[in-house]
Amino acid sequence: MPYQIVCGTGARRAAFLAIAIGAIAGFSFAQPALPEHTTIPVVFTHTLDSSKLKPGDSFELKTSQVISLGSGERIAKGSVVVGHVVQSGGSVLEFEFQEIHNQGRVIPVNLSLRALANFVQAYDTNMPNVPDEGSASSTTQVGGDEVYPGDKVYSSNGAEAGKANSDGVFAYLKGSQSDSGTACDASADLQPVGIFSASACGLYGLSHLTLDQSDAPGPVRIIRLSSDRKSVKVPGGSEALLEVVP
Numbered sequence: 001m002p003y004q005i006v007c008g009t010g011a012r013r014a015a016f017l018a019i020a021i022g023a024i025a026g027f028s029f030a031q032p033a034l035p036e037h038t039t040i041p042v043v044f045t046h047t048l049d050s051s052k053l054k055p056g057d058s059f060e061l062k063t064s065q066v067i068s069l070g071s072g073e074r075i076a077k078g079s080v081v082v083g084h085v086v087q088s089g090g091s092v093l094e095f096e097f098q099e100i101h102n103q104g105r106v107i108p109v110n111l112s113l114r115a116l117a118n119f120v121q122a123y124d125t126n127m128p129n130v131p132d133e134g135s136a137s138s139t140t141q142v143g144g145d146e147v148y149p150g151d152k153v154y155s156s157n158g159a160e161a162g163k164a165n166s167d168g169v170f171a172y173l174k175g176s177q178s179d180s181g182t183a184c185d186a187s188a189d190l191q192p193v194g195i196f197s198a199s200a201c202g203l204y205g206l207s208h209l210t211l212d213q214s215d216a217p218g219p220v221r222i223i224r225l226s227s228d229r230k231s232v233k234v235p236g237g238s239e240a241l242l243e244v245v246p
Helices: 002-006 010-029 119-124
Strands: 039-044 058-063 080-089 092-102 105-108 111-117 152-154 160-165 168-172 190-192 202-204 209-211 223-227 239-244
Touching: 039 190, 152 168, 202 209
Parallel strands: 111 202
Antiparallel strands: 039 058, 039 239, 058 080, 080 092, 092 105, 092 223, 111 239, 152 160, 160 168, 168 190, 209 223
């Protein structure tokens, strides 16, 4: 009888194979959650507009550089970060992020917003500074850090803050607080920062917006933006630094 179960009809064998393949596929394409405090630099590929969004809508951002994890794994530049609208209407927009799609694998995440810069601020970080005679050229991050491509990152006071290579810009995050009261913590290890300085915290070049999470207890998963205009707009080309929270 056991022999008949294993080597029964073609239909039974097909069902067994389907179950086995499904189980393998489930394991292959699931990926563990990211370590807490890992930062995720992203770019808004389209404008977010609270007047055109409704709760339940999804949208996609893309990672702006390689994200190297302590395990030796990497999240590729251009990986999709999926966001979902929680509340939208008038001058308020609330959203959250729950997963990253990395080369066919889905990574579950909870993310808070550490820093957000409009597209003009983002563009300016690509403009080379005019070097002194005999000095290497550099660029300036949002928040003031200076990057020497393929070399080191320095804070505005000249202290070494991180490194830059072909994967992107990495820095030791500094504890800081934005003008609106958003608190950003420090890191003991290098984190990917994209266009942002190690101390970048809050909103840059978005004077009509406010990030309302200063009084939220514990790590913030739902990101709330409010505007002094009719609607909340985050223009396409803007960039953000997200951070993994529990």
